[in-house]
Amino acid sequence: MKETNKADVLLGLQWGDEGKGKIVDVLTPHYKVVARFQGGPNAGHTLFFENKKYILHTIPSGIFHKGCVNVVGNGVVIDPYIFSQEIGQLGFSTEELQESLYVCSKAHLILPSHRLLDAAYEYNKGNSKIGSTLKGIGPAYTDKVARTGMRLADAFASDFQAKYDHLKNEHIRLAGSLGFDATELKLDGLDFEAYEKAWLLGLEHLKSLPVVQSELFINETLDKGARVLAEGAQGTLLDIDFGSYPYVTSSSTIAAGACTGLGLAPSRIGDVFGIFKAYCTRVGSGPFPTELHDENGDHLREVGQEFGSTTGRPRRCGWLDLPALKYAVMINGVNHLIMTKADVLNQMKTLKVCVAYRVGDKEYDILPFSINPGQLVPVYDTLPGWEKDLDKIETFEELPPALLDYIRKVEEFVNVPVDIISTGPDRKQILVRKGSGILKRLSVNKD
Numbered sequence: 001m002k003e004t005n006k007a008d009v010l011l012g013l014q015w016g017d018e019g020k021g022k023i024v025d026v027l028t029p030h031y032k033v034v035a036r037f038q039g040g041p042n043a044g045h046t047l048f049f050e051n052k053k054y055i056l057h058t059i060p061s062g063i064f065h066k067g068c069v070n071v072v073g074n075g076v077v078i079d080p081y082i083f084s085q086e087i088g089q090l091g092f093s094t095e096e097l098q099e100s101l102y103v104c105s106k107a108h109l110i111l112p113s114h115r116l117l118d119a120a121y122e123y124n125k126g127n128s129k130i131g132s133t134l135k136g137i138g139p140a141y142t143d144k145v146a147r148t149g150m151r152l153a154d155a156f157a158s159d160f161q162a163k164y165d166h167l168k169n170e171h172i173r174l175a176g177s178l179g180f181d182a183t184e185l186k187l188d189g190l191d192f193e194a195y196e197k198a199w200l201l202g203l204e205h206l207k208s209l210p211v212v213q214s215e216l217f218i219n220e221t222l223d224k225g226a227r228v229l230a231e232g233a234q235g236t237l238l239d240i241d242f243g244s245y246p247y248v249t250s251s252s253t254i255a256a257g258a259c260t261g262l263g264l265a266p267s268r269i270g271d272v273f274g275i276f277k278a279y280c281t282r283v284g285s286g287p288f289p290t291e292l293h294d295e296n297g298d299h300l301r302e303v304g305q306e307f308g309s310t311t312g313r314p315r316r317c318g319w320l321d322l323p324a325l326k327y328a329v330m331i332n333g334v335n336h337l338i339m340t341k342a343d344v345l346n347q348m349k350t351l352k353v354c355v356a357y358r359v360g361d362k363e364y365d366i367l368p369f370s371i372n373p374g375q376l377v378p379v380y381d382t383l384p385g386w387e388k389d390l391d392k393i394e395t396f397e398e399l400p401p402a403l404l405d406y407i408r409k410v411e412e413f414v415n416v417p418v419d420i421i422s423t424g425p426d427r428k429q430i431l432v433r434k435g436s437g438i439l440k441r442l443s444v445n446k447d
């Protein structure tokens with residue numbers, strides 16, 4: 001039997017913001033299709049090239065490469081207003097858009113009233129709020145699972161307005177019962193009615209793009225022998241099943257999410273590229289065992305510019321957490337690791353790495369059920385820093401010995417090679433290890 005052509009998956013191994021956007025952008029020349037499989041405008045994928053910064057929320061990060069088809073898969077939730085604004089920022093012609101951006105008819109819509117509900121639920125949670133981006137993600141996925149949601153295909157049907165009004169009124173009633181009034185809410189600086197008008201215009205814009213059954217398109221692309229990269233959003237520790245529940249997002253951020261979010265059979269998943277930052281960050285609430293509340297944390301935040309690309313919130317910062325990374329590698333079947341933002345650690349004299357969690361008199365080297373504060377104590381190894389600028393370094397092999405030791409520590413712990421290291425925000429600041437599987441893998445079957 002002929003060997004099946006498989007899609008590769010690229011995803012985050014921590015709490016999001018690992019730098020996935022940049023890595024997808026760098027890998028895209030090796031792929032014909034880049035497809036997002038979950039999440040929505042809660043994501044913020046940052047790309048930096050030719051001295052310009054771009055933040056993508058729903059559009060896949062392969063969009064700036066000519067000839068690449070970018071697909072928003074069925075597993076994604078779309079806010080047409082935000083999506084339309086994002087398209088506007090690309091500055092593409094209609095023809096360019098028609099060739100480069102496809103949207104799945106089965107993707108669910110985020111209604112303005114989903115954002116109202118998100119705010120109402122968060123408000124009612126009081127001190128135990130999730131720290132949601134308030135983009136309506138949770139309520140939109142709730143409607144999907146409750147079988148009351150609206151899909152992009154519904155926007156083409158004659159009863160669209162009736163369905164929309166019915167769902168909106170349900171949401172307003174529900175939010176009202178939680179003490180929330182649509183007329184008092186501002187959405188991206190607009191009042192509810194103005195947002196709704198802009199949303200409906202955005203929907204027309206969205207409908208003008210190629211609307212496809214992305215599961216068919218992607219499987220046909222693979223059948224033709226062309227290469228597909230599935231792009232994840234958020235990170236494994238925010239996954240609805242395996243993340244630090246309930247402080248998670250509402251979708252499957254893991255490799256299995258690429259199957260349900262794009263219609264890929266498990267046997268069609270090829271390489272899994274796991275992205276992790278050389279330290280940890282988290283935005284929003286929830287447990288974070290290696291979090292730093294001292295000057296080291298402030299240093300990481302300042303040097304790493306750790307402020308949310310979607311909400312602007314300061315990110316919480318902490319040491320690299322190897323038991324959590326080991327867990328994420330296992331859940332996703334990662335076979336290539338990619339480390340980002342190593343340069344942020346350049347000036348640090350010593351570095352700590354969490355190598356176990358102590359719970360009572362037991363030690364765990366992989367994430368236990370609960371990582372709530374007070375229930376475990378992180379055990380650290382201390383390593384020397386490299387105290388060197390990485391700017392002038394041209395090959396992976398020339399990295400400072402202390403950084404190579406840091407990388408080796410990770411590899412030995414999780415038993416997967418670090419094949420790529422990113423040393424700055426620009427497309428060009430990237431080093432690939434010589435002789436690594438990733439180079440061989442990417443240079444074959446290029447389409």
Ligand code: IMP
Pocket residue numbers: 015016017042043044130131132133134135137138233234238247248249250283284285
């Ligand atoms: P939601 O997905 O907006 O409901 O947010 C749920 C949690 O996930 C919050 O703690 C958010 O800060 C976090 N979150 C959602 N999207 C991202 C992301 O793209 N990067 C990092 N954190 C995220």
